[in-house]
Amino acid sequence: MNPARILVVDDDPHARDLLKRLLGMLGEVTQASDPKMAAARMAEEGPFDLVFTDMAMPNAGDGLLVLHEVRAHLPDTPVIVVTAFGNIEGALDSIQQGAFDYLSKPFDVDAIMRVARRALEQKRLVEENRSLRKQVDRGAMVGRSPGLLEVYKQVARAAATSVPVLITGETGTGKEMVARALHRRSPRSTGSFIPVDCGAISESLMESELFGHARGSFTGATGARRGLFEEAHGGTLFLDEIGDVGPKVQAQLLRALQEGEIRRVGESAPVKVDVRVVAATNKDLKARVAEGLFREDLLYRLDVVHLHLPPLRERREDIAALVEHFAALHARGGVAPVVAGEAMARLTAYDWPGNVRQLENVVARALALNVTGVLGPQDFPEPIGDAPKKLIGLAGDMPSLAELSRRYAAHVLQHVGGNKSEAARLLGVDRKTLYKLLEAQEPEE
Structure with a gap:
């Protein structure tokens, strides 16, 4: 297991140094003197496993600012609030807003180590549970054949x-x-x-x-x-x-x-x-x-x-559901792509000698290389993407690029509940371009 990465935020250099010496037994400790510096450390030095922050920093800001920054960008990282003896009410407020625990000054060394170990164990369990859920999702039995x-x-x-x-x-x-x-x-x-x-x-x-x-x-x-x-x-x-x-x-x-x-x-x-x-x-x-x-x-x-x-070739009716499952599992930004009708038809027609494992690998590869958000036949390797149309009885679903873009923009907008700003952010465009994408129509014959 890698050593823990701990961030200590306090405007008192003596308090920071004391915490660094103590917590150094648990991992690597980074210091910050105020909430602004703490935000910079989180942005520049990557995620932390545990954050200690002073509650009251009169010349620097409120420890709640640190708490809110961590909750916004590192929601699984526990935050322990350090408070002066007379500021217990503020510490309780921080607990209500998501802090893991609070400690009062002057420091009790045993309490610091006990709470820190408990917080790191919770972080480990959260990550382990997420990993197990991913394994369950990846291994889901998908299909109704x-x-x-x-x-x-x-x-x-x-x-x-x-x-x-x-x-x-x-x-x-x-x-x-x-x-x-x-x-x-x-x-x-x-x-x-x-x-x-x-x-x-x-x-x-x-x-x-x-x-x-x-x-x-x-x-x-x-x-x-x-x-x-x-x-x-x-x-x-x-x-x-x-x-x-x-x-x-x-x-x-x-x-x-x-x-x-x-x-x-x-x-x-x-x-x-x-x-x-x-x-x-x-x-x-x-x-x-x-x-x-x-x-x-x-x-x-x-x-x-x-x-x-x-084998998968004996239950072709499950292939579409499997493609959608793997597309959602491997989607970037949490938005599953649109699979064009022709692509889905060719995926369904292929015999898949490597079965479900091969299908997942092919979908994951297509998503890694695709930048449009719409998977077409060209996104899949031979002989899958180049299967002759006459072998699969295609209905001729060959929409234009503009129409595919419109469909994907609408799909993303639906995914974010109609929030156009968020949809534009996920698509990597401004709102004006998003409107143009949504208004695109198939050209007339």
């Missing part, structure tokens, strides 16, 4: 149990997304979800990675280490690309599923584990059993509940 609706039903039923689940489907269909959905909806949701890419770990390392090892059990084992089965105790272990696991680890996985226990490499004593195993593969495991490459008894243990994810 019959095949996907059946998957929804099976996930809902299986989530309530702890039996192993095998998820099959082509690369990029969202197998890990479904595994996470199973975990989130299960009684184990408060436990850990541990994903393992079995195809990316060599056979020699897989045993230690999954089951742990004792000190000195092999060259380089300088200390004992818990494996991922133990890390996932009480939660879910997701074994992606299970078909790539070798015979030795297959035998150990079978024992873990049958007995509910594992043995660390170099130890003889078993360790009990309470783990739900969800496995996934893009291979035909029955064919691998027939070839002698996968244990039949392990397949039976893994395949208690079977979820199959259809």
